[in-house]
Amino acid sequence: MSGFAAMLDRAAAGRAPSAEAALALADCDDLAALMEVAAALRDRGHGANVSYSRKVFIPLTRLCRDSCHYCTFARPPRRGEAAYLAPEEVLAIAQAGANADCKEALFTLGDRPELRYRAAREELARLGHGSTISYLAASAALVLRETGLLPHVNPGVMSAAEIARLRAVSVSQGLMLESAAERLTRRGGPHFGSPDKAPAARLASIAAAGAAAVPFTSGILIGIGERRRERIEALLHLRTLHRRYGHLQEIIIQNFRAKPGTRMAQHSEPTLADHLWTVAVARILFGADMSIQAPPNLQAGALERLIAAGINDWGGVSPVTPDHVNPERPWPELDALARATAAAGKVLLERLAVYPRFVEEKERWIAPALQGHVWRMADAEGFARTEAWAPGAQVPPPPMPVTGPLLLDRAANSVGSPPPCGQGNRICVNKTGISLLLDSVRSVNDSYLFTHMRLPCPCGEGLGVGVARLLQLRCQSHHPLPTPPPQGVREQTEFAARDDSISPEHALARTTNGRRGALRHPGNM
Numbered sequence: 001m002s003g004f005a006a007m008l009d010r011a012a013a014g015r016a017p018s019a020e021a022a023l024a025l026a027d028c029d030d031l032a033a034l035m036e037v038a039a040a041l042r043d044r045g046h047g048a049n050v051s052y053s054r055k056v057f058i059p060l061t062r063l064c065r066d067s068c069h070y071c072t073f074a075r076p077p078r079r080g081e082a083a084y085l086a087p088e089e090v091l092a093i094a095q096a097g098a099n100a101d102c103k104e105a106l107f108t109l110g111d112r113p114e115l116r117y118r119a120a121r122e123e124l125a126r127l128g129h130g131s132t133i134s135y136l137a138a139s140a141a142l143v144l145r146e147t148g149l150l151p152h153v154n155p156g157v158m159s160a161a162e163i164a165r166l167r168a169v170s171v172s173q174g175l176m177l178e179s180a181a182e183r184l185t186r187r188g189g190p191h192f193g194s195p196d197k198a199p200a201a202r203l204a205s206i207a208a209a210g211a212a213a214v215p216f217t218s219g220i221l222i223g224i225g226e227r228r229r230e231r232i233e234a235l236l237h238l239r240t241l242h243r244r245y246g247h248l249q250e251i252i253i254q255n256f257r258a259k260p261g262t263r264m265a266q267h268s269e270p271t272l273a274d275h276l277w278t279v280a281v282a283r284i285l286f287g288a289d290m291s292i293q294a295p296p297n298l299q300a301g302a303l304e305r306l307i308a309a310g311i312n313d314w315g316g317v318s319p320v321t322p323d324h325v326n327p328e329r330p331w332p333e334l335d336a337l338a339r340a341t342a343a344a345g346k347v348l349l350e351r352l353a354v355y356p357r358f359v360e361e362k363e364r365w366i367a368p369a370l371q372g373h374v375w376r377m378a379d380a381e382g383f384a385r386t387e388a389w390a391p392g393a394q395v396p397p398p399p400m401p402v403t404g405p406l407l408l409d410r411a412a413n414s415v416g417s418p419p420p421c422g423q424g425n426r427i428c429v430n431k432t433g434i435s436l437l438l439d440s441v442r443s444v445n446d447s448y449l450f451t452h453m454r455l456p457c458p459c460g461e462g463l464g465v466g467v468a469r470l471l472q473l474r475c476q477s478h479h480p481l482p483t484p485p486p487q488g489v490r491e492q493t494e495f496a497a498r499d500d501s502i503s504p505e506h507a508l509a510r511t512t513n514g515r516r517g518a519l520r521h522p523g524n525m
């Protein structure tokens with residue numbers, strides 16, 4: 001067996017490669033083998049789910065003190081043009097997003113423009129702020145208060161004090177490492193003239209965010225002149241910080257696109273194979289649970305291939321605002337994204353700006369003032385709550401988001417755990433298993449059961465009512481069972497799981513919550 005094959009076997013078994021073994025992957029050209037292992041790891045950690053965040057993009061300022069050679073976002077001050085969005089402009093964009101059911105306000109902006117431009121300093125003074133970060137904190141607080149959107153802030157390199165200040169008004173923060181190759185900051189490199197792209201400065205910010213318990217987004221930009229080994233080194237730096245703090249909620253693998261009007265307009269772009277290779281390697285380095293993301297608008301014709309390479313997230317997608325960083329590449333319509341995701345055998349699922357794991361541990365990761373709001377916006381699994389209906393509400397339950405085997409996959413993610421009391425049956429996802437479940441939670445029918453899967457717990461305690469939760473309810477006598485909706489409503493949502501097209505074998509092959517074989521057909525119990 002080759003060294004790579006043995007390493008990949010170990011990775012597939014859940015043993016992440018050491019730094020040395022990871023660096024050796026730079027010479028691995030077996031893309032199919034890398035993708036197969038990466039996809040299996042992703043399935044173990046995320047099942048059928050591929051998530052996205054419904055967001056609105058707020059470019060607070062496009063001034064930046066840096067001069068990255070591929071950037072079309074940053075621009076110098078223009079006569080007659082404000083350096084910053086005014087508070088009412090910020091609010092108008094955010095409100096448009098809220099009206100379109102967005103949950104996230106993504107603040108992306110240039111890095112410390114006040115250190116370079118007098119226009120920035122003067123306008124900040126007029127706005128009553130001494131720094132861009134100060135104005136950003138005020139803007140995030142405004143959006144949160146007036147629209148309820150959850151801010152995610154992306155202001156570039158930050159100090160520990162700035163991170164702490166932003167933590168109080170946002171649910172997550174982000175800073176792409178892009179590359180850990182110092183040489184790219186030297187003359188001739190894409191980051192020459194961009195002091196904030198010094199890898200040490202960026203890593204220091206990412207570490208400070210970990211120390212402050214901030215759910216954090218980072219990642220790498222590929223194709224700007226770095227070598228494969230340098231990509232792996234950058235990922236290893238991020239992995240080291242994540243192992244220390246546990247704060248990285250997603251790793252973005254972004255591909256460079258050459259843009260007219262930039263110094264790198266003629267620079268070759270990374271191939272799709274190169275992108276897939278990097279996605280797969282990132283998945284193998286970080287393992288099953290990490291969220292690995294690729295922006296869908298930068299590789300529009302290859303979404304299924306990206307899923308096959310191990311991603312589980314598309315990042316932020318806006319139905320309202322363009323991608324101001326890549327305006328020439330519009331985000332796909334959400335329907336199209338859902339279709340492409342389904343074509344790859346997955347379910348598109350909306351998440352919040354903060355990932356489910358951090359929602360679940362909100363006391364540790366989310367500022368106290370935001371915890372209740374986040375909790376109300378989250379469903380039973382920590383994803384975005386996308387409907388107004390709740391047990392007892394006077395509105396009909398929403399239609400099933402998906403049908404047939406894919407819905408059953410979702411069900412599998414909810415029913416794989418035995419009830420906490422340790423008694424009772426594990427539940428399989430075929431019809432017989434559902435009947436077993438129904439027997440155990442008498443007075444509800446299957447359509448009712450499944451409309452509860454992603455809704456908050458009626459006891460107000462905050463735990464979600466999933467199928468597993470209904471089993472918990474049975475085990476905890478102080479939790480009353482929720483009242484079933486009227487019969488007419490039940491019939492309206494007649495459950496798609498009556499579809500017998502999923503076989504017990506299919507159910508057995510699924511992994512649930514990272515534990516292969518947690519779902520069992522009654523015949524195997």
Ligand code: SF4
Pocket residue numbers: 064065066067068071072073074109110111156194196
């Ligand atoms: S730091 Fe960001 S906004 Fe500034 S020039 Fe570089 S890529 Fe553009």
